[in-house]
Amino acid sequence: MRIVEGIGIGVLILLAALALLFLRRVVIARQGGTIELGVRLSTMVPGRGWSAGLARFAGDDLRWYRIFSFWPGPRRVLSRRGLSVDRRRTPDPAELLVLPPDWVIVRCISRQSPVEIAMAERALTGFLSWVEAAPPGESTPETRPYRYRTN
Incomplete structure (x- = not known):
């Protein structure tokens, strides 16, 4: 018993x-303004280190919350001030094991450190618009999101 x-x-x-x-x-x-977003937390092993999450646009910040976490706050916060999109690429075969095939990986450079994020192609347009809509004086030629390289 x-x-x-x-x-x-x-x-x-x-x-x-x-x-x-x-x-x-x-x-x-x-709270609105959310997208599904994967963030690469570790680059030690090629194709690994991705964590699924939910991101919410909040003013000048993109707040990323891990899906399988009990912590109420965001795990990572990206500020669009000083954020630039370096390049975009499709997932490698190893990454396709954890990411949907229609997602795009974007490498961003922020004031803290480089970060790779993965999102659906349709969410990428909104993300690039959000980055480009930085306050006056924040957007310089090297931080404009449309100057990225593919693959």
């Missing part, structure tokens, strides 16, 4: 955790 109770409690805890993750995603998405 104790084994059945233990299994029941374990299943209940697992369901509560899944419900909490779902509720967190709903709260983030409800």
Whole structure:
């Protein structure tokens, strides 16, 4: 009888955790201006290090939240001030194991460090518009997003 109770409690805890993750995603998405976005957290192994998430545009910031995290705040914040798009490319065969085939990988350079982000082709247009809409005086020839290289 104790084994059945233990299994029941374990299943209940697992369901509560899944419900909490779902509720967190709903709260983030409800605020509007969200897109699905993958961020490469590690470049140690080629084609690996990608983490799925949800990004929300908030003024001059793009706030990225990991999908499978209980932390309520963003894991990474990209400010469009000083953000430039270096290049764009399609996913490598190894990256296609974790990224959808219709996604595009964009390498951005910010004031902190370079970052690779992956998003759907249709979301890329909105992202580039957001980067380009930097406040006056922030956009210089080297930070304009339309000057990127492909592959």
